[in-house]
Amino acid sequence: xxxxxxxxxxxxxxxxxxxxxxxxxxxxxxxxxxxxxxxxxxxxxxxxxxxxxxxxxxxxxxxxxxxxxxxxxxxxxxxxxxxxxxxxxxxxxxxxxxxxxxxxxxxxxxxxxxxxxxxxxxxxxxxxxxxxxxxxxxxxxxxxxxxxxxxxxxxxxxxxxxxxxxxxxxxxxxxxxxxxxxxxxxxxxxxxxxxxxxxxxxxxxxxxxxxxxxxx
Amino acid sequence: xxxxxxxxxxxxxxxxxxxxxxxxxxxxxxxxxxxxxxxxxxxxxxxxxxxxxxxxxxxxxxxxxxxxxxxxxxxxxxxxxxxxxxxxxxxxxxxxxxxxxxxxxxxxxxxxxxxxxxxxxxxxxxxxxxxxxxxxxxxxxxxxxxxxxxxxxxxxxxxxxxxxxxxxxxxxxxxxxxxxxxxxxxxxxxxxxxxxxxxxxxxxxxxxxxxxxxxxxxxxxxxxxxx
Numbered sequence: 001x002x003x004x005x006x007x008x009x010x011x012x013x014x015x016x017x018x019x020x021x022x023x024x025x026x027x028x029x030x031x032x033x034x035x036x037x038x039x040x041x042x043x044x045x046x047x048x049x050x051x052x053x054x055x056x057x058x059x060x061x062x063x064x065x066x067x068x069x070x071x072x073x074x075x076x077x078x079x080x081x082x083x084x085x086x087x088x089x090x091x092x093x094x095x096x097x098x099x100x101x102x103x104x105x106x107x108x109x110x111x112x113x114x115x116x117x118x119x120x121x122x123x124x125x126x127x128x129x130x131x132x133x134x135x136x137x138x139x140x141x142x143x144x145x146x147x148x149x150x151x152x153x154x155x156x157x158x159x160x161x162x163x164x165x166x167x168x169x170x171x172x173x174x175x176x177x178x179x180x181x182x183x184x185x186x187x188x189x190x191x192x193x194x195x196x197x198x199x200x201x202x203x204x205x206x207x208x209x210x211x212x213x214x215x216x
Numbered sequence: 217x218x219x220x221x222x223x224x225x226x227x228x229x230x231x232x233x234x235x236x237x238x239x240x241x242x243x244x245x246x247x248x249x250x251x252x253x254x255x256x257x258x259x260x261x262x263x264x265x266x267x268x269x270x271x272x273x274x275x276x277x278x279x280x281x282x283x284x285x286x287x288x289x290x291x292x293x294x295x296x297x298x299x300x301x302x303x304x305x306x307x308x309x310x311x312x313x314x315x316x317x318x319x320x321x322x323x324x325x326x327x328x329x330x331x332x333x334x335x336x337x338x339x340x341x342x343x344x345x346x347x348x349x350x351x352x353x354x355x356x357x358x359x360x361x362x363x364x365x366x367x368x369x370x371x372x373x374x375x376x377x378x379x380x381x382x383x384x385x386x387x388x389x390x391x392x393x394x395x396x397x398x399x400x401x402x403x404x405x406x407x408x409x410x411x412x413x414x415x416x417x418x419x420x421x422x423x424x425x426x427x428x429x430x431x432x433x434x435x436x437x438x439x440x441x442x443x
Binding site: 047048049050051064065066067068069072077083084085086087089090093094123125126127128129130131132133136137163164165166167 | 243244245246247293294295296297303304307308314316317318319320321322323324326327338339340341342343344345346386387388389390391392393394395396423
């Protein structure tokens with residue numbers, strides 16, 4: 001089996017973002033998606049600190065301290081982009097105006113519950129940012145993560161053991177092994193990496209998976 | 217004649233009492249009114265409740281205020297960062313109280329205070345531990361959590377330009393919480409890069425109308441390299 005690396009997961013996900021979509025990329029792994037969006041499509045990136053039309057990193061020496069993304073990295077603004085305050089920005093999110101939020105995750109449950117903000121550890125200082133708003137607000141929530149923990153346990157679980165970010169909010173999961181839709185009747189495998197068969201994915205994942213006719 | 221220009225940051229913050237609730241604009245360093253924060257540190261008010269998106273970065277600005285042990289409580293969405301060591305240390309020692317608020321709920325609670333809204337229902341955080349103990353309601357097909365406004369005694373904002381009536385414009389993504397906090401505080405103090413005559417700001421482009429602003433301090437821009 002050929003596991004996808006992080007960039008390949010980002011590239012796989014980016015293929016599914018259609019022309020004209022408004023998309024928020026979460027901090028961390030999801031930011032990689034920006035590098036793989038198909039060149040021919042106009043896709044508008046939203047940053048929750050108040051930007052629509054986020055462009056690439058500035059050229060060296062061109063940083064502007066007033067122009068950063070949600071991860072506090074310097075960015076640029078595409079021609080046609082705009083700025084707005086936080087209440088408008090989260091109105092775009094909560095008001096179901098964003099087509100996609102792409103989020104990292106510690107765990108996703110069979111029901112589409114998402115855990116990605118807090119390990120729940122006693123010494124862990126909690127920080128949530130905009131994750132809970134994105135989880136409930138975007139029209140589609142796409143999760144991007146490694147399929148297994150470092151210990152080899154599935155991150156797709158019957159019930160999340162980490163504190164929830166949102167309940168029943170995930171629509172699709174992209175991992176280094178597969179693409180899986182979360183539907184009312186369970187998890188549907190849409191795509192598998194080369195050399196991985198359904199039975200092996202089922203064994204690694206632990207929770208029941210359904211096989212889509214088109215999946216390998 | 218209305219003139220909200222104040223001669224110095226010290227003069228603008230002289231009356232902040234111990235125990236005040238102070239909103240501090242900024243998302244990370246974008247929009248953070250560093251000169252006003254330094255003046256607040258020098259002014260000496262203690263036991264403050266601070267509202268900001270974060271809990272300070274590195275050793276300057278809000279981090280310095282926290283490091284000086286002047287903050288009793290902070291309301292924010294994202295305290296933990298690679299360089300939030302002043303907050304982390306006090307939090308782990310139990311010497312600072314944290315009210316963690318999802319970012320959009322934080323923005324809307326501030327907006328609600330400024331707009332005279334008594335409370336509102338939001339879908340954010342429903343079913344999570346940040347909604348524990350809060351009133352909930354099902355409206356239509358969605359579940360919501362009841363949230364209350366956040367009022368403040370002072371708001372410290374950083375804007376780009378201002379006139380003597382207190383009209384403000386911000387720059388790029390440094391706008392973030394500024395227009396909301398300016399509405400939510402009894403006394404809003406703006407640190408600005410440039411002051412201009414009435415009429416010089418395009419009335420179509422004013423981001424914070426002067427009614428929300430009490431005091432304006434011009435702060436010299438950092439020296440730019442000669443072209």
